[in-house]
Amino acid sequence: MSATNLSSGTWQAVTQAPLSVGNALVLLVPFTNRNGFFRLQQTNSGGGCVFQATPPVITAGASSTLTWCPIAGFTYRISPGPGIVTGDNLIVSPTTTTVYSLTASNATGVITNFTPVIVNPCGFANATNWNATLTFTYNQIASAPGFNFSVARSAVSVTFHLTPFGNGVFAFDGNATGTVSINDREDDSSGGSLVTTKVNGTGPPVPQVSTFTLGINCANGTYNFAAIVAVNATQTTISQGFTDSSPTTSVAGQVVIFPRALPTGDSTISGSATVPTIGPFTLPTSDYFTPNDTVANDMWLDGAVSDATAAPASVSWSITPAP
Numbered sequence: 001m002s003a004t005n006l007s008s009g010t011w012q013a014v015t016q017a018p019l020s021v022g023n024a025l026v027l028l029v030p031f032t033n034r035n036g037f038f039r040l041q042q043t044n045s046g047g048g049c050v051f052q053a054t055p056p057v058i059t060a061g062a063s064s065t066l067t068w069c070p071i072a073g074f075t076y077r078i079s080p081g082p083g084i085v086t087g088d089n090l091i092v093s094p095t096t097t098t099v100y101s102l103t104a105s106n107a108t109g110v111i112t113n114f115t116p117v118i119v120n121p122c123g124f125a126n127a128t129n130w131n132a133t134l135t136f137t138y139n140q141i142a143s144a145p146g147f148n149f150s151v152a153r154s155a156v157s158v159t160f161h162l163t164p165f166g167n168g169v170f171a172f173d174g175n176a177t178g179t180v181s182i183n184d185r186e187d188d189s190s191g192g193s194l195v196t197t198k199v200n201g202t203g204p205p206v207p208q209v210s211t212f213t214l215g216i217n218c219a220n221g222t223y224n225f226a227a228i229v230a231v232n233a234t235q236t237t238i239s240q241g242f243t244d245s246s247p248t249t250s251v252a253g254q255v256v257i258f259p260r261a262l263p264t265g266d267s268t269i270s271g272s273a274t275v276p277t278i279g280p281f282t283l284p285t286s287d288y289f290t291p292n293d294t295v296a297n298d299m300w301l302d303g304a305v306s307d308a309t310a311a312p313a314s315v316s317w318s319i320t321p322a323p
Helices: 295-301
Strands: 019-021 024-026 052-054 064-067 075-079 083-085 089-092 098-106 109-119 129-144 147-166 169-172 177-188 195-203 211-217 222-239 242-261 269-275 288-290 313-322
Touching: 052 109, 129 211, 129 222, 129 242, 129 295, 147 211, 147 222, 147 242, 147 295, 147 313, 177 222, 177 242, 177 295, 195 242, 222 313, 242 269, 242 313
Parallel strands: none
Antiparallel strands: 019 024, 052 064, 064 089, 075 083, 075 098, 098 109, 129 147, 129 313, 147 169, 147 177, 169 211, 177 195, 195 222, 211 222, 222 242, 242 288, 269 313
């Protein structure tokens, strides 16, 4: 509502209507008087008018109706589509997921709004939460001149709860359960005296450090994920009769699974693989497991193993949509 004089108490409805810009409503008003006053007054039970598609999700061959609230003096254009439109709706039948734009323009400016029409989503698109269970084991005994290594990593049914953070992508929200263990040892005699480094730990995964990211691509019918599992451990160094122990957060393993086919419907995503181990400084081009941190990385740096000679990891996973 607007008025030119507060003392008169005469308020008139403005002729313009608000347009949606991001998460705000913007009203463009030509200002021709020296004094102007404005107020908001609820007139439609709190409702609003935005550019939207109904329904927003369709199957191929079906239709959706784009609606908006036209205001006199504005020109409206929809893209992709017919260009300039009149009235307050347009029926569209896209064959693929399409984002439509509505541009409103008059002498005072131009504002554009967007709305998507999603075509043929897979059943997983409607999941609001996910439960992911990951297991892996990795063992490696290796030696190089002056070095002996023993690396043992395992995650026994580590479970992550996932919530969406973007369009078709999901992220670990912090509550992982299960058991992780690490039992590593390095004996270094290259300097003439024996130096032994041990890293031991068993317990639940460390929150925030342990992550699980899931990608769902309905258009291609594929999924992929990456997980990092860490555990609280103790690192002990023994040298010349002296022992030094300190707590540490140790990454028991990093697993990357590249795109795989989604199952039909919205059933559980599950699988298993013998995953090659990739050492540091290597760019992966396929599924891989990295036994990161301390003793495990030392094996590559000291030449005890290479990407060609490292033992593989056994990995399995189960990812279930949760309503």
